[in-house]
Amino acid sequence: MKEFIYSIIELLYPRYCLACSKIMVRNEEVLCLNCLLNLSKTLNIYDRDNELVDKVSIYFPIKNAYSFLNYQNGSLSRGLIHQFKYKENINIGKYLTSLFIKQIEKTIWIEEIDIIIPVPLHWARLFKRGYNQSEIIARQIGKYFNIPVRTNILKRKKYNPTQLYKNKERRWENVKNIFLIKKIEEIKGKHILLIDDIITTGATMNACIKTMSQIENIKISVLCLAQRN
Ligand SMILES: [Zn+2]
Incomplete structure (x- = not known):
């Protein structure tokens, strides 16, 4: 029946x-x-010395860096991430994050994380889009692993146009010194997990890490939902 x-x-x-x-x-x-x-998965979560670690360690040696999906032109993952990022399809982001969590929970490094910080949008961009896709991923992971998520520590001080159509050099130039840290005392000596939706050239994430690396005794790990090689 x-x-x-x-x-x-x-x-x-x-x-x-x-x-x-x-x-x-x-x-x-x-x-x-x-x-x-x-879905084209990177499976780099099973390799601590994967190439994403090198990509985001330009200014500071990163402890761990993992991504869930490959983000290639024309791929299924690219279409899904685009729906999440630009078409307000939050459910897709949550669904992909839940699949990613199944991979993350098989690892032990996540237990070392003190604070999760999503890569921030400028407030004007956040206002326009209505949500920060990286924060949605961060909140879901934080909730699952019981790790605090902070959005009042790392700020984006410059409103720059979307990176999507810029060439490599301009991307790096564009994001130089765009982040600043507040409440420095609260993250001294902590292991921070930075979370972004997509890492392409790594320019934004490296700029973020460069700013964070000025903090005394800080350790940094990185997660992103998708990565383009
Ligand atoms: Zn289908």
Whole structure:
């Protein structure tokens, strides 16, 4: 009987995969199984010396750096991240983060983290977009692992146009010295986990780390949902 009712509900209220728009069957959520299997995962969480560590250690040696998805042009992950970042599709971000958490919980380094800090948007950008996608990821991870998330420590002082269409040199120039730290005392000697949605050239994350590295005895780790090589 229960089965029958489920089938009727599925017929009346079909749910569609957010990537391929096919009707999903029971137990499928947000993405159909096929799309889920086709997500290009970096799997760098199983390699402490992965290349993302080098990419974000330009100014300061990072303890750990991991990403969940590969963000290549035309890829399924790129489409999903774009929906999350620019189309207000928060559910996609939360869903991808929940998949990422399943990887993170198999590691031990997360237990060393004292504070999570999402890469901030400038207040004007935040006002325009209505949410900071990095904060959404950070809050979900913080809640799951019971680690405090702070958004009043790292600030973005410059409102710069979107990085999306800039070439490499201009990206690095663009983000130089755009961050500042408040409440320095509160993060002295702490292990900070910086979280961003996407790392492409690494310019923004490195600028962020450069600013944070001025703090006495600080340790820094990095997570991002997607990474472009
Ligand atoms: Zn699908």
